[in-house]
Amino acid sequence: MSVETDLKGIGLTKGESKTYLALLELGLSTKSAIVRKSKISPSIIYEILDRLISKGLASSIIVDKVKHFQAADPTVLLEFLNQEKDRIECKKELVKSLIPLLKQNEKTQNIFNATVYEGLDGLRSMLQKVIEEEFKANKTREWLATGVTSHKNESFNNFWINWHGKIRPKYRVKAKFIFSEKATKYYHALKKLPLNKIRYIPLSTPVCITAVGKTLLVMKYAHPSYFLLIRNEDVSNTFKEFFRVMWTAAKG
Numbered sequence: 001m002s003v004e005t006d007l008k009g010i011g012l013t014k015g016e017s018k019t020y021l022a023l024l025e026l027g028l029s030t031k032s033a034i035v036r037k038s039k040i041s042p043s044i045i046y047e048i049l050d051r052l053i054s055k056g057l058a059s060s061i062i063v064d065k066v067k068h069f070q071a072a073d074p075t076v077l078l079e080f081l082n083q084e085k086d087r088i089e090c091k092k093e094l095v096k097s098l099i100p101l102l103k104q105n106e107k108t109q110n111i112f113n114a115t116v117y118e119g120l121d122g123l124r125s126m127l128q129k130v131i132e133e134e135f136k137a138n139k140t141r142e143w144l145a146t147g148v149t150s151h152k153n154e155s156f157n158n159f160w161i162n163w164h165g166k167i168r169p170k171y172r173v174k175a176k177f178i179f180s181e182k183a184t185k186y187y188h189a190l191k192k193l194p195l196n197k198i199r200y201i202p203l204s205t206p207v208c209i210t211a212v213g214k215t216l217l218v219m220k221y222a223h224p225s226y227f228l229l230i231r232n233e234d235v236s237n238t239f240k241e242f243f244r245v246m247w248t249a250a251k252g
Contacts, residue, residue, distance in 0.1 A: 010077065011084050012057075015040055015048045020057055023071035028061075030068055055080055113231035118224065120155060126227050127163065130212055133231070135171035140213030143168065143175035144243045147205040150179075150186035152221035157186045165193045173212075178243070178250050180204055199250035211239045 007017035022038035023029065034049070035042050049069055052058035057072050057080060117126045134140040150157060164175065172195070179187055179200040191198045210217040216236045218228040230236070 010081055013048075013051075015044065016052055016055075016057075019045070019048045020052060020071055023052075023058055023069060024074070028063070028068050028070045030066060034069060055083075112235070115229045115231075117227040117229070120159060120225075123156070123159070123219075123225075123227050126217065126229050127167075129229060130215060130217070131167075131171070134213040134215055135168075135173060138213045141171075141173050143173050143210065143212050144240060145175065145208060145210040146178040146201075146243055146246055147208040148177045148179045148190075149181065149204075149208065149221075150184035151181075153223075153225075156221055156225075157189075161186070161189045161193075164190060164196065169193075169195055176243075176247060178246055199247060199252050201246065201250045209239060211236045211243060 004014075004017045004021060007020065008014060012020065018038045019034060019040055022034050026033055026037055029037075031042070031045055031049075034040070035045050038045075040048060049058060049060070053060065056076055058069055059072065060067055060069050062068070115126070115129075117123060168175065174195045175197070177190060177196065177198045179198060180203055181187070182200045187198065187200075190196055206220060206222070208217075208219040208221070210219070214231060214233040214236050216230040216232070216239055218230070220226050
């Protein structure tokens, strides 16, 4: 990778990179010398030099009534990067302040929104969406799952033990699980975790269904594994009523 490419990587334009390198090689020099060395068009060289000066990477002086330019010491690039970092942080804060205002303009009608995910990576993505939309935005504190089973690829069981043991508790979300079987390693692993309540109904189902806030999750683990996220308050509430009936009938 060339030095010019590296300079572009820290935030300089192609023209700024070529001009700065030319200044370093030439030392104190005039516009015409810089144009010849950098091969930058004379019509834009002053504009580029002005930008370098504003960034603290170049300076100018008058010698015998002729304007000359010189590059700042390369160590100044670190200060330039720090300034860029500060500007990025300011932009991040601005975006954070805009998000609530922009969300107020979103349509609030109860529309049906569904997304399908595939595999373990897809499951991770789906749960990140749940965290953002339910745990953080809506302050949802309830996780209701039925059709929970140990009979799936062990990588999924290990993932869920970690997620329910370390991730979900960060948001103080309580969970109720209705298992299709009991006395398995996965069953006991979830049962001993904090904020969990577990019951079971000896009924084999092909999918696990979970309600969390306004979101309903339908999870099929048999290969190929698919995960459906439905964002609809009416659908989620209907399942919650169904879940509560099952919870009452389930065994502790």
